[in-house]
Amino acid sequence: MSTLHARIAASFGAQGLMQTLGATLSLVEEGEVHIELPFSAHLSQQHGYVHAGAVTSVVDSACGYAALTRAAPGQEIVTAEFKINFLRPALGERFVAVGQVQSAGKLLTVCTGEVRAFRAGEAGYKIVAMMQATMVSVAAAR
């Protein structure tokens, strides 16, 4: 595990919500982070699909950690805001949220994210959501 991956994994491990949702960190590279979410009934909306809020939570974290891979030492990342479109019902046996840095400034980092749904017995994936997010760098809490 790289130093970068270890840094992200330590923060990810401290996010109670990611554990509550059952999400795991699956890729960490400069400017890109993937978070995986297996389907579970405890994440559902009223029709049994995964709730938009769960989908949003993992892709927000993926975008935030993607921004963190590009942050200066001693800086942390906070979500200032994001916008997300839901393209189709979040139907699948597992989901991969992909966060990517598009533009990294001293203060603000703009990321895009997508959530890919993998269905049993189907090749490839379908994109169920697309995010555009603004992350802000803050001095790390001691």
Next chain:
Amino acid sequence: MSTLHARIAASFGAQGLMQTLGATLSLVEEGEVHIELPFSAHLSQQHGYVHAGAVTSVVDSACGYAALTRAAPGQEIVTAEFKINFLRPALGERFVAVGQVQSAGKLLTVCTGEVRAFRAGEAGYKIVAMMQATMVSVAAAR
């Protein structure tokens, strides 16, 4: 409980994620719905505050159900997209997500939402997040 409240409560009760987060429906009126979320460590981000994703989940649901209070019979509501700003850390012992309809069309309903944080020993509340959302009406699944 009004018919309207009962309709919303039935759908809310079927959302596994709302139960997983510990959220409850606290107000249902024409065009406005409140969802309450008590603080819990299992909703946290890395600093112990409530994760942006949990905040977002409850206000998305509040906006969706606000839209549902104005939907024609036989119609359901799906989130097309939303945008959310996080104004300050989600620090509090309980949170109330307020969703309100701003404009209801046949097809698209625009809602605004806010998340209010109540802190122990403090009067009033602080707004921690603001949402602007587009909901779409679809024929109800049988």
Next chain:
Amino acid sequence: MSTLHARIAASFGAQGLMQTLGATLSLVEEGEVHIELPFSAHLSQQHGYVHAGAVTSVVDSACGYAALTRAAPGQEIVTAEFKINFLRPALGERFVAVGQVQSAGKLLTVCTGEVRAFRAGEAGYKIVAMMQATMVSVAAAR
């Protein structure tokens, strides 16, 4: 004219686009700015209504100047991002864009905006667009 109004008016007067669109500054208060836009065929989209881009331009400026009323001396405001919903066609003889500060931080200011359409022979107005925007404070250029 107050000092505040004069400060905003000087900047507004330097915005070539506002003159090109025919927009004028109609109210400046702490945390709130109005910009007025009369209908003109040179602002139209393909059906003769005012183009979403013109509507957006005036409410972006109204939000930016609302943020500027709350900025520290020596600071300027730049739009980091915004989201806008179009509620109905921009049909009217004049439009008033209202920008309001919702939360002002040292660095980021969150504003909401709306565009009101006034139609000939009708009392009141209709809201044609709603914005939620993030403005960033930067040191003023000399």
Next chain:
Amino acid sequence: MSTLHARIAASFGAQGLMQTLGATLSLVEEGEVHIELPFSAHLSQQHGYVHAGAVTSVVDSACGYAALTRAAPGQEIVTAEFKINFLRPALGERFVAVGQVQSAGKLLTVCTGEVRAFRAGEAGYKIVAMMQATMVSVAAAR
């Protein structure tokens, strides 16, 4: 000129705002449209850069026309909403707004857009803005 290009060009030609801004249609393909905007002082904000509103107007139109390339016959496209991030000052001698369809449904089409700035004497371009937009199909007015 293809039939598709001719259809888009006819609508574009009827947009008074695009002429007011000095924008021209530079590419029309299935799912992608480019609009070019030369720098002009009459598009400026207070520092002489191109105003966010002008940048937004052309990329909104590019996204809308990209959606129109995928619309069923007899359907028109209206912007429901969009979100745009401004990555750097819009400094350049010309700008190209690129709109692309990401997901086309019967009712809603999700597009992404970017605005590229070309500066005199520099190779390549810089992205000054990124958009994520929701377009809605409506029956064409006769």
